[in-house]
Amino acid sequence: MDDEELASYVKNAIRRYQTRELTGSHAAGVFGKAASQFEKKIQLFLRGLLEYCGLDYEKDVRPVINGPKFDKLTLGNCLAALQQAAHLQPGRASGFLPRGRNIEELCDLVSGINKVWVELKHGTEIAIPRQVDGLEAMLNVLHLLRER
Amino acid sequence: MSLIQRRVLVVCSGNTCRSPMAEGYLRRMLGPDTSIESAGIETGEGLPPTNEAVLTMRELGLEISDHRSREIASLTLQNFDLVIAMTPQVGNELRSRGVDLSRLVVLNVPDPYGQGMDAYRIAAAQIRTQLGCIFGIEDNSWLQGGQTCGR
Numbered sequence: 001m002d003d004e005e006l007a008s009y010v011k012n013a014i015r016r017y018q019t020r021e022l023t024g025s026h027a028a029g030v031f032g033k034a035a036s037q038f039e040k041k042i043q044l045f046l047r048g049l050l051e052y053c054g055l056d057y058e059k060d061v062r063p064v065i066n067g068p069k070f071d072k073l074t075l076g077n078c079l080a081a082l083q084q085a086a087h088l089q090p091g092r093a094s095g096f097l098p099r100g101r102n103i104e105e106l107c108d109l110v111s112g113i114n115k116v117w118v119e120l121k122h123g124t125e126i127a128i129p130r131q132v133d134g135l136e137a138m139l140n141v142l143h144l145l146r147e148r
Numbered sequence: 149m150s151l152i153q154r155r156v157l158v159v160c161s162g163n164t165c166r167s168p169m170a171e172g173y174l175r176r177m178l179g180p181d182t183s184i185e186s187a188g189i190e191t192g193e194g195l196p197p198t199n200e201a202v203l204t205m206r207e208l209g210l211e212i213s214d215h216r217s218r219e220i221a222s223l224t225l226q227n228f229d230l231v232i233a234m235t236p237q238v239g240n241e242l243r244s245r246g247v248d249l250s251r252l253v254v255l256n257v258p259d260p261y262g263q264g265m266d267a268y269r270i271a272a273a274q275i276r277t278q279l280g281c282i283f284g285i286e287d288n289s290w291l292q293g294g295q296t297c298g299r
Contacts, residue, residue, distance in 0.1 A: 026189070026190065027162075033219070036194070121194075123164075123198050124198075
């Protein structure tokens with residue numbers, strides 16, 4: 001899915017949750033599908049951010065977050081890498097985002113999504129309101145990234 | 149029904165509860181000569197079964213914790229000799245994707261997700277009974293509890 005398709009999928013999923021078209025394990029599956037695609041988008045964003053900040057993942061970030069190779073980064077790893085970039089280059093990192101937005105705001109949104117995603121990946125059932133919150137946060141992040 | 153060397157696919161909505169449970173049952177029922185797979189209509193790839201599904205099947209002596217979800221879009225449905233839908237809605241979706249009636253069996257197992265362990269146990273019993281009826285295996289005494297075929 002490209003950015004537009006993912007945003008459209010997430011927006012439509014929220015509508016389907018609200019109309020109870022999506023319930024139970026189907027709803028969780030849809031969240032999982034959206035989250036796995038979202039993870040790839042954040043990984044791409046991180047690559048651009050690190051380049052913009054003049055940071056090298058292997059040298060400046062990976063040792064600190066104890067992360068895997070870049071192409072194996074999970075959403076949680078990406079979050080840790082974003083936070084490390086913000087720590088090393090705070091002004092520059094926020095400068096990669098649209099005017100008036102900052103990296104901490106992005107990290108807060110991603111953190112909320114990641115909590116739900118991690119639970120799902122560990123076989124935990126997720127209540128519908130938490131899934132909807134996660135999807136709404138995803139949509140916010142996708143809008144934020146699209147504004148760039 | 150002889151299924152030697154055949155490929156069977158079990159499909160539910162998210163491929164994290166009912167179809168992995170059914171896949172576990174079928175592996176035990178049909179043995180290694182039949183290829184058993186499962187998938188979901190709409191789901192993320194690589195999700196594990198819910199903890200409740202794993203625990204329920206473990207109570208029955210079956211291990212499904214290694215299962216990881218797949219979406220039917222990633223499969224060639226024509227490659228399967230038999231496709232088992234866990235609900236009529238899933239059956240309709242499979243028919244719309246070209247699975248003809250001669251290869252399709254439709255069960256009726258409600259989604260236990262979010263309903264607690266008892267709902268999973270009931271779903272497991274329904275799956276066992278309905279699969280037993282389909283494959284003519286009525287002696288399920290190696291499993292606990294459950295219903296009879298009613299044939």
